[in-house]
Amino acid sequence: MAIKNSSLKLIMNLAKVQAVVSRKFDRLSVHGIGFSDFLILHLLHHAPGEQLRRIELAEKIGLTPSGVTRLVMPLEKSGLVTRQANERDARVSYAKITATGKRIYNEAMKTADSIADSIIPITYIEKDRPIAELFQMLGGDID
Amino acid sequence: MAIKNSSLKLIMNLAKVQAVVSRKFDRLSVHGIGFSDFLILHLLHHAPGEQLRRIELAEKIGLTPSGVTRLVMPLEKSGLVTRQANERDARVSYAKITATGKRIYNEAMKTADSIADSIIPITYIEKDRPIAELFQMLGGDID
DNA sequence: GATTAGTCATTGAGTTGTCAAATATATTAG
DNA sequence: CTAATATATTTGACAACTCAATGACTAATC
Numbered sequence: 496m497a498i499k500n501s502s503l504k505l506i507m508n509l510a511k512v513q514a515v516v517s518r519k520f521d522r523l524s525v526h527g528i529g530f531s532d533f534l535i536l537h538l539l540h541h542a543p544g545e546q547l548r549r550i551e552l553a554e555k556i557g558l559t560p561s562g563v564t565r566l567v568m569p570l571e572k573s574g575l576v577t578r579q580a581n582e583r584d585a586r587v588s589y590a591k592i593t594a595t596g597k598r599i600y601n602e603a604m605k606t607a608d609s610i611a612d613s614i615i616p617i618t619y620i621e622k623d624r625p626i627a628e629l630f631q632m633l634g635g636d637i638d
Numbered sequence: 639m640a641i642k643n644s645s646l647k648l649i650m651n652l653a654k655v656q657a658v659v660s661r662k663f664d665r666l667s668v669h670g671i672g673f674s675d676f677l678i679l680h681l682l683h684h685a686p687g688e689q690l691r692r693i694e695l696a697e698k699i700g701l702t703p704s705g706v707t708r709l710v711m712p713l714e715k716s717g718l719v720t721r722q723a724n725e726r727d728a729r730v731s732y733a734k735i736t737a738t739g740k741r742i743y744n745e746a747m748k749t750a751d752s753i754a755d756s757i758i759p760i761t762y763i764e765k766d767r768p769i770a771e772l773f774q775m776l777g778g779d780i781d
Numbered sequence: 782g783a784t785t786a787g788t789c790a791t792t793g794a795g796t797t798g799t800c801a802a803a804t805a806t807a808t809t810a811g
Numbered sequence: 812c813t814a815a816t817a818t819a820t821t822t823g824a825c826a827a828c829t830c831a832a833t834g835a836c837t838a839a840t841c
Binding site: 657664691693708711728730731 | 828
């Protein structure tokens with residue numbers, strides 16, 4: 496069942512692996528957040544001033560600005576993130592992580608760590624192996 | 639901005655890369671199908687008898703059986719796939735690719751090939767490099 | 782300093798999935 | 812055989828996005 500184009504095959508496997516892996520992170524729901532929420536908290540936590548523009552957030556996680564708006568809205572409502580204005584430019588609004596947000600982030604990080612470790616053995620990372628092998632491990636070939 | 643857990647970091651990058659890459663395949667819409675539809679047609683086209691159970695389809699593309707039902711339904715309506723019964727077991731229903739389905743698949747394959755090649759240079763595949771490098775190429779680091 | 786063009790963010794409407802429950806059938810154990 | 816259990820698929824309700832259009836600014840040009 497050979498596919499001629501290896502680039503395409505790799506991408507097909509990427510799609511499958513991502514689908515499988517992302518569902519494992521549903522366990523983050525015990526902290527009241529999803530994987531994308533976790534990603535946002537992670538980025539904000541490590542950003543200078545603990546805040547980022549929505550557009551930067553979008554670029555960094557690979558979503559559209561629209562998606563970021565929809566993700567951040569409930570995080571504001573539940574108090575994990577606050578909205579900050581930019582003095583110079585009234586168009587931009589920063590998302591800033593709150594103390595509560597940091598607490599939730601740190602708790603969720605433990606869960607995320609253990610999920611990640613259970614999916615990808617640490618020994619794998621250290622050896623920096625090729626992709627095909629990793630994908631095999633993460634969900635097998637698509638065909 | 640070091641993340642302690644490399645497994646987690648890899649998975650964060652996987653999420654981003656998949657988000658970025660999958661949107662590039664929106665160009666398949668000129669053939670009237672999405673990337674997941676393309677994956678289904680691909681699997682059916684290469685399956686023995688050009689058909690698969692829904693549950694096999696689900697396992698192979700990494701989605702849930704529920705998701706497969708929702709994906710295949712419109713493909714049946716537009717005549718790219720037909721439903722086949724199993725004589726021995728009345729619970730299972732095969733999805734089988736039609737002649738029209740194969741035509742669309744072959745056309746879409748050309749587009750998919752060129753998208754894949756534009757994203758991942760063939761030279762990369764041949765050398766079988768480590769993941770970090772590939773992800774860098776596909777969307778950069780998440781942080 | 783008034784147009785014009787660009788940028789940041791949000792919204793309405795739609796798509797593509799998910800989970801949990803339901804339906805229908807098949808298999809196993811007593 | 813019949814009851815209990817397991818398997819294949821579908822459905823209702825919902826979540827997490829997308830695109831295209833819009834609003835509200837800012838910056839560039841003349």
